Amino acid sequence: MGPSAEVWDQRTAIEVTKDWNGIDQVLLRTPRGASARVSLHGGQVISWRNESGEEMLFMSSKAIFKPPKAMRGGIPICFPQFGNCGSLEQHGFVRNKIWTVDDNPPHLHLNDSKGKSSIDLILKPSEEDLKxxxxxxxFRLRVSLTTDGDLIMISRIRNISGKPFSFLFAYHTYLSVSDISEVRxxxxxxxxxxDNLSQRERFTEQGDAxxxxSEVDRVYLSSPNVIAVLDHEKKRTFVIRKEGLPDVVVWNPWEKKSKSMVDFGDEEYKQMLCVDGAAIERPITLKSGEEWKGQLELSVVPSSFCSEQLDSHWRGF
Incomplete structure (x- = not known):
């Protein structure tokens, strides 16, 4: 990377704006034109565009952008629970909180050639939260956009209390697709x-892909760290790479459930698919002072790649 590109990174790779509620949003950009937008409402990535300006993430046209309501789309962060499995609100509460920029982030080892445009956020519980x-x-979150336009999210959760606690976690990733019937x-x-549609009964996947x-709501267990989502109509493949996240959630509400959600368009299920890097089957337990790290990396490649090529291409991850 030449000096001019380095100057570009330093001066214009990161821009802070406010939404109509006065909440900060951080826009990350690359020299080639890719971008990602992160809202401090939830620490949520709400946009990820490729070098041509095409949106890679789905955001509902009926999404409600007003705290404490979570935003329908993008990549909400689910912690300390996923679903309605406890006394807390669905998918936990951090996606509804206002995060702050972390002025003193810990050093994270990132491939310097890949991770140039980054923002570090932090969330700590309030007295009300502790009730x-x-x-x-x-909870420290780093969102990075590589020079190639890949999106990287690194979450680090440290127990600073005097007793152990357990949690579930998911990057609830809404991918934008051309037509759900054309995706595998x-x-x-x-x-x-x-299978969450069958009282969480356990099944074994039988299909080749x-x-x-119809509606799908599943948690795939002990999954590989590289998953491919192929969109035939757009001739592109999302490559999902993950660390510290053994499970994968796959969700599409289909027609009936879509009509029951106030912040989701009746026909929008056709243009979205959630594929989440997650830790759900076995809760993560941290002793006092311990830290957990979960990483997600999203990239897009032409659909001429097949799964065997993906395995070899990303084996070094």
């Missing part, structure tokens, strides 16, 4: 999954 989840923590997922074949013709 309904009585555990002290520091590779990398989850033969895996066991919990996962395709969609």
């Amino acid at each position: 309904y989840w009585p555990h002290s923590y520091e 997922i590779e990398g989850l074949e033969t895996l066991d999954y919990l 996962i395709t969609f013709e």
